[in-house]
Amino acid sequence: MNSLQGLLYGLSIAATPGNLLAAFAGAFAGTAIGVLPGLGPVAGVALILPLTFSLDPTAGLIMMAGIFYGSMYGGSTTAILLNIPGESASVVTAIDGYQLAKKGRAGATLTIVAVGSFVGGTLAVIGVMMFSSLLAKVAILFGPAEFFALTAGGLIVMSRISGGTLASALLPMTLGLMLGTIGQEAVTGETRFTFGLPELAEGVSLVPVVVGLYGFAELMLLVEDRIHAANRPESVAMRDLLPTRTEWKRAVPSWLRGTFLGFLFGLVPGPAATLASFASYRLEKATSKHGSEIGSGAIEGVAGPEAANNSAATASLVPLLALGIPFTPIAALMISAMLVQGIQPGPLLITQHPEIFWGLIASAYIGNVMLLALNIPMVGVWVSLLRIPHYLFIPLLLVVSVIGTYSVRNSIFDVWVLLAAGVVGYAFNKMKFQLAPLVVGLILGPNIEKHFREALFLSQGDPWIYVESPIALTVWLLVALILIAGFIARRRAAFAGAMAQESSL
């Protein structure tokens, strides 16, 4: 079956009323899960997993995939409106998104995000459909040394992701890395820095840290600064809901770059969607024509990452469908659903169960159209939420975040983490430290360590393993290149600045 025949066959499956309903239910639930801070897609998929056992396997998987990419649409809403990321893949969206909202462009930004998510999701499905078996071979080429290069190199490159001085980024990043060492060490299961608390054995979870750092800290700033609180759009006219011509124009290249980058991240293990959004933000800063505006409310800083996280969510179907190996917790849940229903995941899935493979692909096309249709009209509703006085709306949202955070692991401990992260976030804001590097450190730290140790186990202690493979070496050279280029660019700017000053004297 070639791609076109496959797609037509898939459409004949995905377009049955039951599967259409499953796609819609997944997309809708995903959007809601994304919008609600604290509740992330993993918890959402885990919640509906038992439900899928009574469904036809294809319908169940369509619904689960719908939740995953649906949550990528919804996650940015509160990030843009209130600086509270709905889930971890929307952290970077908050940086420029919130600035844009303050300028009265909330509606336009939400529209750019919805369309960008659609572009990222749809292009990624095309990629999955055309190249999945080829891409699966690429995934096999990556071992511990290559992953170590990607994650450790990524940490270095992303250290100054949100601008500011070097120190204002490195201190939070170090704190993030240190937090990442708490709990069970991945390879041996040894527990560290837990002070005998069983809750800490699983480590510090990302969701309460993110919601606390951004959300709770934001509330404290609002409470402290009434003028700041009054600084919100009084009314949003219809034309403000739509992006301007320039905004559309500026978003398109960012969408495409984000989609491409996100797709690559979806193929490797780890929190693909979150990492993809961070990497895309960094890429926009480096390559976009308006790179210097990013951080103070540039549409590129929102368009790129949001296309990237959707693309990554969709691309993570490749290792799942073509290899039968889960790279993300959501893919693991989907494999569980297949096994319970008696379907053997693996390279033969596409021939043994074409209805699942092509049904999922076709439903992803349909699901993305549904999500676009669902999210564009919602823009007006979301923006009108801004009219609710902040003193009512934010406390309510924070109550929702506490419930969401608690519900992920039924852990009151996570709620304390949420509150503590809020205090840290507030203090860091006051002291002009950057928050995003802390999140990057917390996400990447455990991954870096894990791949570092796995590589040494594999080479039986020989450190050359880190640079022996061509892929790892290439990654390290790229990292060095980016660092040197950045250094030269800064020196030049400083030199030019000094010259200008001199000549004005």
Added chain:
Amino acid sequence: MRFRLNFHLMAWAGFALMAGVAGLSQPAPAADEWPTREITFYVPYAPGGSTDPISRKYSELLEKQLKVKVIVENKPGASATIGTGAVIRAKPDGYTIGLGSSSSLAYQPLEMKGLAWKSADDYQSIAKLSDLPVILAVPAESRWKNLDEFLADAKANPRKLKVSVSGLRSVNDIAIQQLNKLSGLRIVTVPFTGGGGEATLAALGGRVDGTAGFAPGMKGQIDAGKLRVLAVFQDGKYDLLPDAKPIGETPWKDTFPVGYYVIAPNGLPKPILDKLLAVSKTIVESDEFKSFLKANGYTSDPKIGDDMKKELAGYDQKFREVVKFLDDDK
């Protein structure tokens, strides 16, 4: 106007939430009426491995038997001791039960200090769900066509052949170490994380010489001709993979499968315990459960209550011997 509407909606949502919370704090009914509300089944592993599907199948059938909802909750971490501890420390009211494995129940107490259980006396044995044998597979393009060739090579090259396993001292690691102990061979195990997926990936990518794992996660690759199965660590033929040579046909037949069990905290009221044992017996002996086991490569070996406890006590001794071997071999 729109603002008003939303505000009302939120007020309703808040009210519904409070009503929900209030609903949780009802007084506990008597033991002989059990169960009157939903039961939580903890799985101490992340989904995606061999533990999650079997837990969900058992829970699904338990739900049908008891006519209440059974919520499966994954509580992974610390080599399954977090979720197992959560069951053992739970209130013995029959509303919290969970999965245990031969590794989490009998092996981990030897490695970790301060766990809530040291032996099978510290928790209530309910039912053994199944055994799952470890299998050894090599990449399809590798030079070993069968187990004998692989072992001959391992003998000629001590500490050279590498086999990936899903975590240091996981059951598949222990199975290889037991083979090392009995045979005098020295096959190196390379631990990976991520529930066996990365260990399989390492073999597919040729970074290790073979991989030891479980059939549910590897059968897809074997069927597709990407991996070749050499051995199964059990006495007789493995129906799911008849090409695998049973380790029972080698001189080093004493081996470990991973066993999956249902446990509860100690001190369950008698009526609840009796009912739980009875329905569990019905489930593990049912055709539906057995055909699920067969289709997914698990071996059915129903043992209820004290029979299960005896088996775990036996594992305890065998594990002690392997630990001693590993310490001496350092």
